[in-house]
Amino acid sequence: MGSFGPSCSLGRECGSAGLKGPRLWNYGFWVGVLVLVLVCLVGGADSEVGHQRISGSAGDVLEDNPVGRLKVFIYDLPSKYNTDWLKKDPRCLTHMFAVEEYLHDFLVESPVRTLNPEDADWFYAPVYTTCDLTPNGLPLPFKSPRVMRSAISYISSHWPYWNRTEGADHFFVVPHDFAACFHYQEEKAIERGILPLLKRATLVQTFGQNHHVCLKEDSIVIPPYAPPERMQTRLTPPSTPRSIFAYFRGLFYDTGNDPEGGYYARGARAAIWENFKDNPLFDISTNHPGTYYEDMQRAIFCLCPLGWAPWSPRLVEGVIFGCIPVIIADDIVLPFADAIPWEKIGVFVAEKDVPVLDRILSTISPEDVLEKQRLLANPAMKQAMLFPRPAQPGDAFHQILNGLARKLPHDPSIFLKPGQSFLNWTEGPLGDLKPWGKDSL
Numbered sequence: 500m501g502s503f504g505p506s507c508s509l510g511r512e513c514g515s516a517g518l519k520g521p522r523l524w525n526y527g528f529w530v531g532v533l534v535l536v537l538v539c540l541v542g543g544a545d546s547e548v549g550h551q552r553i554s555g556s557a558g559d560v561l562e563d564n565p566v567g568r569l570k571v572f573i574y575d576l577p578s579k580y581n582t583d584w585l586k587k588d589p590r591c592l593t594h595m596f597a598v599e600e601y602l603h604d605f606l607v608e609s610p611v612r613t614l615n616p617e618d619a620d621w622f623y624a625p626v627y628t629t630c631d632l633t634p635n636g637l638p639l640p641f642k643s644p645r646v647m648r649s650a651i652s653y654i655s656s657h658w659p660y661w662n663r664t665e666g667a668d669h670f671f672v673v674p675h676d677f678a679a680c681f682h683y684q685e686e687k688a689i690e691r692g693i694l695p696l697l698k699r700a701t702l703v704q705t706f707g708q709n710h711h712v713c714l715k716e717d718s719i720v721i722p723p724y725a726p727p728e729r730m731q732t733r734l735t736p737p738s739t740p741r742s743i744f745a746y747f748r749g750l751f752y753d754t755g756n757d758p759e760g761g762y763y764a765r766g767a768r769a770a771i772w773e774n775f776k777d778n779p780l781f782d783i784s785t786n787h788p789g790t791y792y793e794d795m796q797r798a799i800f801c802l803c804p805l806g807w808a809p810w811s812p813r814l815v816e817g818v819i820f821g822c823i824p825v826i827i828a829d830d831i832v833l834p835f836a837d838a839i840p841w842e843k844i845g846v847f848v849a850e851k852d853v854p855v856l857d858r859i860l861s862t863i864s865p866e867d868v869l870e871k872q873r874l875l876a877n878p879a880m881k882q883a884m885l886f887p888r889p890a891q892p893g894d895a896f897h898q899i900l901n902g903l904a905r906k907l908p909h910d911p912s913i914f915l916k917p918g919q920s921f922l923n924w925t926e927g928p929l930g931d932l933k934p935w936g937k938d939s940l
């Protein structure tokens with residue numbers, strides 16, 4: 500690790516003390532040269548170079564039109580499962596889980612909607628579990644298993660379609676930190692696992708991490724909700740020089756929820772702060788300035804470390820603002836990963852390598868940086884990260900539909916034979932089996 504190791508604490512001892520000794524002075528000098536070179540080479544990439552096509556493992560599918568490729572039936576649920584929450588506290592329309600509500604609105608108006616369930620390829624039950632907020636506006640997942648069970652009980656007794664497949668042709672939006680595991684702490688989420696009744700359904704979720712009990716392999720991983728208008732009105736000219744090397748604003752420690760440290764971000768954010776707080780390459784702080792969006796447009800790399808969950812809105816912001824996302828979240832599965840070649844666009848740094856993050860970033864060649872910026876500059880790429888209202892072709896709503904369409908036709912084996920059953924209605928923590936609200940299961 501040499502002078503870049505964690506014990507060096509680059510910030511304090513090495514960075515600002517660039518004049519202390521010849522070796523360290525050299526380091527500071529090269530940092531300066533590097534930033535200058537990158538700013539010159541890379542600053543105006545967006546405006547000067549044509550757009551680069553985007554292709555993922557599913558091919559060049561980002562601009563597919565889902566209309567005509569699938570039909571979705573929307574269950575008409577009692578309002579206590581959805582809009583009553585909104586009336587009680589509309590703040591869930593602005594938090595990063597708001598896709599849950601907006602996807603419902605979108606589907607109601609969409610030409611893929613069918614009113615005839617016999618025609619449907621997919622069934623959708625609009626349940627707003629992330630709209631149950633504390634007085635401070637934080638979504639708490641603790642009632643969600645009971646709400647979901649109640650909703651599934653409702654659809655399985657009012658229509659024949661759930662029992663036909665036990666949910667295998669149904670999808671649910673579960674955007675909580677750890678999706679349908681319904682807990683915001685990873686250990687607890689893992690202990691709970693995915694709500695047993697959802698085990699055959701397709702889950703549309705922000706949470707994505709490979710080899711994790713909270714991610715079913717066939718889930719559709721989506722970006723979190725970040726307000727499109729607010730970002731689009733703050734765009735600066737693409738020729739704005741990128742004079743910040745690496746940028747981050749956010750928490751490094753969450754002492755409220757993690758007083759001993761080490762759980763939050765699995766220590767990765769703490770390591771960023773401890774190693775780079777005084778490093779001149781790193782513009783990092785807990786203070787969210789009014790110029791946050793503009794700053795990202797002046798940065799080459801935007802750090803996207805995990806927090807409580809592997810993902811955060813920084814990924815969306817990085818793409819919109821052409822700032823290369825530096826993803827620090829082991830095994831993360833990024834949104835629409837079969838349509839977007841994230842490995843070509845972002846930089847992936849293992850959580851254990853955070854102490855050498857400066858070296859990793861500063862040895863990426865200017866050509867690679869330019870290539871990543873060209874991919875980020877593709878309007879289809881930006882469109883795929885956003886949930887605009889009204890919806891627009893190629894936006895994240897359409898990517899969700901494309902993802903559902905790519906799963907068709909269903910394998911005939913999802914339709915159960917008489918007497919066949921996979922789900923166990925009495926499985927799961929006892930507290931989750933209690934009826935929810937006024938209904939009795």
Ligand SMILES: *[C@@H]1O[C@H](CO)[C@@H](O)[C@H](O)[C@H]1NC(C)=O
Nearest residue numbers: 655656657658659660661662
């Ligand atoms: C579906 O199955 C459950 C029990 O497994 C039953 O209570 C319910 O009535 C069935 N629904 C329909 C519509 O037949």
Ligand SMILES: *[C@@H]1O[C@H](CO)[C@@H](O)[C@H](O)[C@H]1NC(C)=O
Nearest residue numbers: 921922923924925926927928
């Ligand atoms: C369903 O789950 C409960 C609780 O885990 C268990 O006691 C029961 O045996 C299971 N039923 C079946 C049919 O597997």
